[in-house]
Structure formats: structure tokens, C-alpha cells
Amino acid sequence: xxxxxxxxxxxxxxxxxxxxxxxxxxxxxxxxxxxxxxxxxxxxxxxxxxxxxxxxxxxxxxxxxxxxxxxxxxxxxxxxxxxxxxxxxxxxxxxxxxxxxxxxxxxxxxxxxxxxxxxxxxxxxxxxxxxxxxxxxxxxxxxxxxxxxxxxxxxxxxxxxxxxxxxxxxxxxxxxxxxxxxxxxxxxxxxxxxxxxxxxxxxxxxxxxxxxxxxxxxxxxxxx
Amino acid sequence: xxxxxxxxxxxxxxxxxxxxxxxxxxxxxxxxxxxxxxxxxxxxxxxxxxxxxxxxxxxxxxxxxxxxxxxxxxxxxxxxxxxxxxxxxxxxxxxxxxxxxxxxxxxxxxxxxxxxxxxxxxxxxxxxxxxxxxxxxxxxxxxxxxxxxxxxxxxxxxxxxxxxxxxxxxxxxxxxxxxxxxxxxxxxxxxxxxxxxxxxxxxxxxxxxxxxxxxxxxxxxxxx
DNA sequence: TAATTTACATACAGACATGTATGTATGTCA
DNA sequence: TGACATACATACATGTCTGTATGTAAATTA
Numbered sequence: 001x002x003x004x005x006x007x008x009x010x011x012x013x014x015x016x017x018x019x020x021x022x023x024x025x026x027x028x029x030x031x032x033x034x035x036x037x038x039x040x041x042x043x044x045x046x047x048x049x050x051x052x053x054x055x056x057x058x059x060x061x062x063x064x065x066x067x068x069x070x071x072x073x074x075x076x077x078x079x080x081x082x083x084x085x086x087x088x089x090x091x092x093x094x095x096x097x098x099x100x101x102x103x104x105x106x107x108x109x110x111x112x113x114x115x116x117x118x119x120x121x122x123x124x125x126x127x128x129x130x131x132x133x134x135x136x137x138x139x140x141x142x143x144x145x146x147x148x149x150x151x152x153x154x155x156x157x158x159x160x161x162x163x164x165x166x167x168x169x170x171x172x173x174x175x176x177x178x179x180x181x182x183x184x185x186x187x188x189x190x191x192x193x194x195x196x197x198x199x200x201x202x203x204x205x206x207x208x209x210x211x212x213x214x215x216x217x218x219x220x221x222x223x224x
Numbered sequence: 225x226x227x228x229x230x231x232x233x234x235x236x237x238x239x240x241x242x243x244x245x246x247x248x249x250x251x252x253x254x255x256x257x258x259x260x261x262x263x264x265x266x267x268x269x270x271x272x273x274x275x276x277x278x279x280x281x282x283x284x285x286x287x288x289x290x291x292x293x294x295x296x297x298x299x300x301x302x303x304x305x306x307x308x309x310x311x312x313x314x315x316x317x318x319x320x321x322x323x324x325x326x327x328x329x330x331x332x333x334x335x336x337x338x339x340x341x342x343x344x345x346x347x348x349x350x351x352x353x354x355x356x357x358x359x360x361x362x363x364x365x366x367x368x369x370x371x372x373x374x375x376x377x378x379x380x381x382x383x384x385x386x387x388x389x390x391x392x393x394x395x396x397x398x399x400x401x402x403x404x405x406x407x408x409x410x411x412x413x414x415x416x417x418x419x420x421x422x423x424x425x426x427x428x429x430x431x432x433x434x435x436x437x438x439x440x441x442x443x444x445x446x447x448x
Numbered sequence: 449t450a451a452t453t454t455a456c457a458t459a460c461a462g463a464c465a466t467g468t469a470t471g472t473a474t475g476t477c478a
Numbered sequence: 479t480g481a482c483a484t485a486c487a488t489a490c491a492t493g494t495c496t497g498t499a500t501g502t503a504a505a506t507t508a
Contacts, residue, residue: 004485005475012485028343030254033465046487049467116344116352119252120405128340132406139409160418166402166410167395167419174398175390181344182356185363186390194384195391202426228455229505236455257495270457273497 013051015041020062025109029059029118059118060127066110067134073097087154090145091200094168098192101176112180139165146203156206164203171199237275239265244286249333253283253342283342284351290334291358297321311378314369315424318392322416325400336404363389370427380430388427395423 004012019041023032034055038045052058073096101107120128142165149155155164175195179188228236243265247256258269258279265271276282297320325331344352363386370385370392379388399419403412 009485028345030343031345044487050486119254119343120340121252122255135402136409162410163415163418166415167422170398170402171391171395173402174394177401178359178394178397185360186386191387191390194387197431198391198426199423201429201431202422202424205425205429207421207425233455268457274456
């Protein structure tokens with residue numbers, strides 16, 4: 001077949017990435033052959049090997065293509081525009097990640113691949129490292145936002161910013177992971193805001209003896 | 225080599241399962257060959273094929289071996305012994321799953337495999353179904369416990385039991401998934417109870433206008 | 449104690465998937 | 479307009495894994 005122009009080559013690259021998304025999602029990363037991906041894109045393996053070194057690099061490129069926009073949401077929320085009510089900004093950003101996931105098919109597919117259809121080992125070790133690093137950075141962003149809320153008095157002093165961030169991040173990633181695994185089990189879109197609200201109410205409410213486990217309360221009283 | 229007695233054969237089976245755990249955790253399920261697993265157990269593939277039909281069945285057996293005790297924790301807490309304070313029982317059970325994970329190396333390995341080192345597709349489709357089914361049942365248990373708390377007045381009427389259960393499950397599974405991915409990023413053992421408490425405080429606290437996003441509050445006021 | 453079954457080890461054939469080498473027609477540029 | 483680089487397609491050699499078939503020595507049973 002004839003050689004394509006540079007723009008057409010870029011389109012070919014995009015088609016390969018799109019095909020990889022579909023095939024990876026369908027059969028899992030390890031069980032997908034480059035042959036299948038090429039066929040899905042109406043190409044041959046030659047095209048894939050021209051644009052990417054191997055399957056790992058293709059997978060990598062596919063992930064980064066959607067990882068950036070999602071990270072941007074948190075980035076903008078954390079750094080961003082509104083120092084007036086950092087708590088509300090954080091809540092909104094958190095809920096937005098869920099809502100964006102609930103609405104964007106591509107984001108869903110990629111989250112599904114990331115959570116349930118790839119293995120973070122061996123060839124994809126780089127991906128694992130990057131996943132951890134990106135999560136760690138995300139954690140830092142949320143943590144500093146939480147800290148700001150505590151210092152501004154929007155959250156009580158009893159809140160541990162890092163702990164609050166860990167919980168928020170885990171809640172969100174857990175919700176996404178569980179939902180993409182079985183989207184029919186509940187409506188992420190309907191419950192997103194409410195679920196986030198529950199977490200932030202928990203943070204905003206100072207712990208009371210009544211809430212504690214009786215045994216612990218007794219221990220505490222004895223210590224006094 | 226010589227034929228073993230029945231008890232020795234059972235021990236061989238166990239050794240295979242142990243080896244599978246280690247190798248799967250090391251190289252991922254898809255990238256592990258039965259040859260490697262056999263070598264890890266000081267056996268040959270013949271032994272594996274004698275005890276298990278194929279890799280999928282081996283993986284399956286390995287998962288079920290640890291899945292049962294974990295499910296039991298929730299089962300006992302949900303059905304169980306204490307109708308006096310269902311809320312405390314539920315909180316304790318939730319925290320216990322986290323603490324057990326934080327302390328038991330085997331549970332950690334298997335969670336790590338389940339969350340980050342296997343693909344829920346193709347051969348393992350049965351595993352995926354079972355994962356979904358088990359999670360759905362787990363959800364039902366938590367949900368009915370939540371409902372009981374609402375009806376007994378331990379939680380406010382405004383709490384949607386299913387939503388509360390979804391959040392709790394997602395928080396726990398998200399925490400476990402994130403922690404086994406990077407155990408050094410935070411101490412699960414130290415924060416487990418506190419994190420669970422935050423969630424339950426969020427449930428116990430009725431929503432107030434002050435907590436809501438200003439825009440939403442305004443919309444609400446306009447509707448009145 | 450002889451026959452049979454069990455619990456493996458060994459040997460073999462076939463199926464893929466990968467990576468690379470090579471072919472080729474067309475843009476691109478001097 | 480020719481020479482070279484580009485963007486693929488095609489062909490091939492290789493390795494690896496799987497499943498199964500077969501071998502075998504000891505445990506079990508009658």
C-alpha cells in the first residue's frame with residue numbers, strides 16, 4: 001500500500017490507539033495480540049511496530065492519552081481559582097471526577113482496563129511506577145487542600161489532612177473500580193455527589209464519645 | 225518418582241497453591257507459566273495437571289482458599305451475634321477487614337493479585353462473575369445492616385441504606401487496593417479505624433444547608 | 449500377594465505471538 | 479526530476495506455552 005502523508009500517519013497512530021483501547025478492554029491486555037489490534041484498526045502489525053516499540057509502549061501511550069485530562073481536574077481544583085472556599089472546591093472536584101467517569105465512555109473503558117484488565121508487573125512495571133507516582137502526587141494535592149481547609153477553619157482541627165486525603169482518594173477510586181466492574185449494580189451519576197458529601201460531612205463532624213465503640217469509650221474514661 | 229500417600233498428595237496440592245500465590249504475585253497471572261509454578265513447588269507440570277484442569281482452575285482454587293475467611297467476617301457481623309448495637313457491629317466488622325489485611329501477609333498477597341495482577345476476562349471470566357456475585361452479596365449484607373441501623377434510629381432517616389453500603393464497600397476496597405499497591409505510602413493499621421469512623425460519622429450526621437455547595441443551597445431556597 | 453489405581457514425571461506435537469528482516473510505493477526535498 | 483526517507487505490508491525464524499499421551503513406581507485393595 002501507498003505511503004501516507006504526515007497527517008494521515010498521525011491519524012493512523014490515533015486509530016491504533018483507539019483499536020488498542022477496544023481490544024484491550026475486550027480481551028485484556030495480556031490476551032490481546034498485536035495482530036488483533038492491527039485488524040481492529042484495519043492495518044497490519046507492521047504499522048504498529050512502526051509507531052510503537054512493542055505492546056508495552058503502546059499500552060503506555062494509550063493510558064497517558066486519557067490520564068492527563070483526569071489529572072488536570074484535580075490539578076486545577078487543588079491549585080486553582082478559588083481560595084475563597086477551598087472546601088467547596090475540593091468537594092466539587094471530587095464529585096466531578098466521578099461524574100466525568102459516569103458520563104464519558106472512553107474514560108470508563110480506560111478505567112476498566114486500568115483496574116481490571118491489566119497486570120502491573122513485568123513489561124508494564126513502568127506503568128505501575130507511574131501509577132504509584134501519579135497517585136502519590138494526587139494524594140499530595142488533596143492533602144494540601146485538606147490542610148488549607150483545616151487552617152481556614154472550614155474543617156475541625158481534629159482532622160488529619162493526610163488521612164482525610166487518603167480516605168477521599170480511596171473512596172473515589174474504589175467507587176470507580178466497583179462501578180466499572182458492574183455498572184448496573186448502581187447509578188454512579190445519581191449517587192456521586194451524595195457519596196462525596198457523606199465523606200466530607202464525616203470530616204466536618206468532630207468525633208464524639210457517643211459515636212465511639214463502647215469498649216473504647218470505657219477505656220478512655222478509665223484513663224482520665 | 226514414587227507415588228505418594230493420600231495425605232502427601234494433599235500436601236502437594238497445598239504446595240502447588242502456595243507456589244501459585246507466590247509466582248502469580250511476582251509475575252502476574254498471565255505471565256506466569258505452569259512450568260514456573262511447578263518449579264517453585266519443586267514439582268513438574270504433571271503434578272499440576274493432576275490436581276487442576278488448567279491455569280484458570282488453579283487460580284480459582286487459590287482465590288477461594290482465602291476468599292472464604294474474609295467473607296465470613298462480614299457474614300458473621302451481618303447476620304450475627306449482636307442485635308443490640310448493629311451500628312457498632314458493622315463498624316467493627318468493617319475495620320476488622322482492614323486490620324486483618326494489614327496484618328496477614330497471605331491476605332495482602334492475594335488482594336494484590338486480585339486487584340493488580342490478574343485480568344478479569346476470557347479464561348478468568350468465571351472469576352469475574354464470581355467476584356461480581358460475591359461483591360453483590362457482600363453489598364446486600366451491608367445494606368441490610370445499614371437498614372437495620374436506620375430503622376432502629378441508630379442512623380438518621382435521611383440515610384439511604386444502599387448508598388451507604390456502596391460507599392462503605394468502595395472505601396474499604398479502595399483503601400485495600402491502594403495500600404497493597406504501595407504499602408509504604410501510609411500505615412493501614414494505624415488509620416483503619418479512624419477512616420472507618422469518618423465514614424460512619426458522615427452517615428450519622430444529617431445534611432445541613434451549611435454543608436452544601438452554595439449554588440445548590442441557593443437553588444433550594446428558590447424552590448421553596 | 450497379585451491386580452489395580454494413584455500420583456506424579458517425562459516426552460512430544462501443535463498453536464500462537466513476537467520480533468525482525470525485507471519489500472515497496474509514495475511523499476518530500478534539493 | 480531524481481534521490482532519499484517515510485509509512486506501512488509481507489514473510490520468516492524463533493521461542494515459549496499448552497495440552498495430552500505415555501511411562502512408572504509405590505500405595506491401596508481384594
